[in-house]
Amino acid sequence: MEINLISDTVTKPTAEMMYAMTHADVGDDVFKNDPTINALEAKVAQLFGMEAALYFPSGTMANQTAIKIHTQPGDQVICDKYAHIFNYEGGGVSFNSGASCKLVDGHRGMMTAEQVEAAINPPDFYHSPLTRLVAIENTTNKGGGACWDFEELTRIKAVTQKHNLGYHLDGARLWNALVAKKETPEQYGALFDTISVCLSKGLGCPVGSVLVGTEEAMLKALRIRKIFGGGMRQAGFLAAAGIYAIDNHIERLADDHKRAKELGEALNALKVVKKVEPVETNIVIFEIDTHTMSEADFLAKLKENNISIIGMGQGKLRMVTHMDYTVEMHTITLAILKTI
Structure with a gap:
């Protein structure tokens, strides 16, 4: 049995999801004539209490489009040093928008309102880039699936309003945060100018x-998506999976969170593990005590038992629980960990 804990992106559609996909009513979405795409966009916009939404092939394209909406070449984006838009989107902020990132040294990918305000360049000081956007990531990938304090997000919103800045949320794993913190999409829709969700x-x-925002912002996003090559034709087959998932797969994220916490506890009990980041959602990030065992040997031991995880660099390893990580797989993984 292969046990893949590399990412929550490795899942396959369930039989019920496949049924929904194969029975989708489709058209040509480049002409905005795909009824299932239109239904998904309307559904997500309504969930967040926002005016409009636009479907994208990837979270990276959705984020990059949002950044392009909010900035002009030469502008600057404030984000945490762990931010996905800076670390894992191929330099897209500079390539696609001609903007730069002002990195904030936050905690596990999360910064404070005071740090954000301190990072804003004086708008009349023409020697420095013009600050135009604050970008947040919730949950934080590199921060180990950490969830932001909503009150802090509200305080940052006040800073963006004071300085007339855009406010974007990379909500790739926002669904996890909503379940873990018992929050609602409407709370986030009332706070941010644009939100991407995977x-x-x-x-x-x-x-x-899906990217959500105002009607005006989504019209701009439609043009940018076209320029980026993100227009798709009978994509309703894919959108049907999204509608099914929103209706059926959100609450079950609590199961992933529970298993991730149990993995974290098992890792904490190992002498070869130096540190495990606090586990809030479905991501477990930990470090090996290299005086006891090398990272390569640890990975090899797991691989011998058909368990795959990923290295994130700087000595950090990551496990991610997901729909296809079953109870049986979890029992096996916990047993193998006890032998290391």
Whole structure:
């Protein structure tokens, strides 16, 4: 049995999701004539209490489009040093938008309102880039699936309003945060100018992300998506998976969180593990005590038992629980860990 804990992106559609996909009513979405795409966009916009939404092939494209909406070449984006838009989107902020990132040294990918305000460049000081956007990631990938304090997000909103800055949420795993913190999409929709959410991670869809915002912002996003090559034709087959997932797969994220916490506890009990980041959602990040065992040997030991995880660099390893990580797989993984 292969046990893949590399990411929550490795899942396959369930039989019920496949049924929904193969029975989707489709058209040509480039002409905005795909009824299932239109239904998904309307559904997500309504969930967040926002005016409009746009479907994307990937979370990266959705984020990059949002950044392009909010900035002009030469502008600057404030984000945490762990931010996905800076670390894992191929330098897209500079390539696609001609903007730069002002990195904040936050805690596990999360910064404070005071740090954000301190990072804003004086708008009349023409020697420095013009600060135009604050970008947040919730949950934080590199921070180990950490969830932001909503009150802090509200305080940052006040800073963005004071300085007339855009406010974007990379909500790739926002569904996880909503379940873990018992929050609602409407709370986030009332706070942010634009929000991207992934369907292809915790919700188990094969493809897709959605960007939400104002009607005006989504009209701009439609043009940018076209320029980026993100227009798709009978994509309703994919959107049907998203509709099914939103209706059926959100609450079950609590199961992933429970198993991740149990993995964290098992790792904490090992002498070879130096540190385990606090586990809030479905991501477990930990460090090996290299005086006891090398990272390569630890990975090899897991691989011998058909368990795959991923290295994140700087001595950090990551496990991610997901829909296709079953109770049986979890029992086996916990037993193997006890032998290391």
